[in-house]
Amino acid sequence: MRFLIPLGVFGLLVILLAVGLTMDPKKVPSPLIGKVAPAFDLPQLHNPSVNFSPEHFKGKVWVLNVWASWCVSCRAEHKVITRLANMKLVDIVGLDYKDEAEDGKRWLRQFGNPYTLSALDLEGKAGIDWGVYGVPETFIMGKDGLIKHKHIGPVDDKALDEEIVPLLKTLLQEPS
Amino acid sequence: MKYLTGLLLFFTLLTPVYAAIEVHEFKDAATEADYKNLIEELRCLVCQNQNLAGSDADLAKDLRQQTYELLQQGKSRAEVVDYMVTRYGDFVLYRPPVKSSTMLLWAGPFALLFIVLIVVMLKIKKTRTVEAPVQMNLDQAKNLLSDDVSEKNNDGQKNKGATK
Numbered sequence: 568m569r570f571l572i573p574l575g576v577f578g579l580l581v582i583l584l585a586v587g588l589t590m591d592p593k594k595v596p597s598p599l600i601g602k603v604a605p606a607f608d609l610p611q612l613h614n615p616s617v618n619f620s621p622e623h624f625k626g627k628v629w630v631l632n633v634w635a636s637w638c639v640s641c642r643a644e645h646k647v648i649t650r651l652a653n654m655k656l657v658d659i660v661g662l663d664y665k666d667e668a669e670d671g672k673r674w675l676r677q678f679g680n681p682y683t684l685s686a687l688d689l690e691g692k693a694g695i696d697w698g699v700y701g702v703p704e705t706f707i708m709g710k711d712g713l714i715k716h717k718h719i720g721p722v723d724d725k726a727l728d729e730e731i732v733p734l735l736k737t738l739l740q741e742p743s
Numbered sequence: 744m745k746y747l748t749g750l751l752l753f754f755t756l757l758t759p760v761y762a763a764i765e766v767h768e769f770k771d772a773a774t775e776a777d778y779k780n781l782i783e784e785l786r787c788l789v790c791q792n793q794n795l796a797g798s799d800a801d802l803a804k805d806l807r808q809q810t811y812e813l814l815q816q817g818k819s820r821a822e823v824v825d826y827m828v829t830r831y832g833d834f835v836l837y838r839p840p841v842k843s844s845t846m847l848l849w850a851g852p853f854a855l856l857f858i859v860l861i862v863v864m865l866k867i868k869k870t871r872t873v874e875a876p877v878q879m880n881l882d883q884a885k886n887l888l889s890d891d892v893s894e895k896n897n898d899g900q901k902n903k904g905a906t907k
Contacts, residue, residue, distance in 0.1 A: 595788060598832040665801070691805050698830040700788035700802055 597698055597717045604708050607693035612663050612671050612685035619660070619686040624708065628738045630659045631706040633694065635666045636674035638702045644721035645678050651727060652681035656735050661685035664694050664702050707734060710743040767811050774814050781810050781823055786835050794837060
């Protein structure tokens, strides 16, 4: 009988710690969800004389994928982003984060370019405004210009099929 | 030789400190104090157990630079904190604000302390109520012993004899 209390406390601790283990502390919930996509005005990677700003996709559902040529897990993610691009659901904009233009272009030549266009964030200022802290990161914007979803880390097939594609389809059906 | 080893050890201690030093010129001493205070209190999101001051990660460098620029532009401490929180959330703060979602964090330790205090008090009370009869039993036992000392001794001897 007197073992019951310590045993109960131990059981509760086990549950607490087990739940804690399943959570990923690297995934910090973004305060930007539901907010207006932060503005930026950056040169396009392949056309530096023309700037890109999130304004351009006003009224459309679009995806912003933060990548860089120096980012190892972006390579793993690349084929998943390519698969999304081939579905031709929405425009995917790449934000080449803290990268040199030449390195970024070479990377896209080597692996293929799934992006409608890429913007070059050489200094990482746009990255800070978007709360980027671990590349790759993927944002989904709705027709109202609000950020609907943020995926931290590489998008895998499961995340694409179970979260991103269904969300994009619902967003596309919404009235603009 | 001894001095040389000592000197080398001293330099190994210095290197990580040097690596984190950046040259900033502040417009006044108050801004500098604010800057130092802020980079101590803001968390680096890449290496989550370090603050901006202690981290050598690229993001920490950028955020230090951003903190510096915002302060130089005349932004207040609170405005810089606000700037970081709107982008990275409360997690960027080493001292999270008190609100409903952080209530457990702030009140939890005190609640636990309170529970432990109550349990300890109950235990103490219990042992005290148990002690009184024990004292009584001791007295009783003493009386019994003094009365029956001769008898007991005899018994003891008898038993001894029996086992022999």
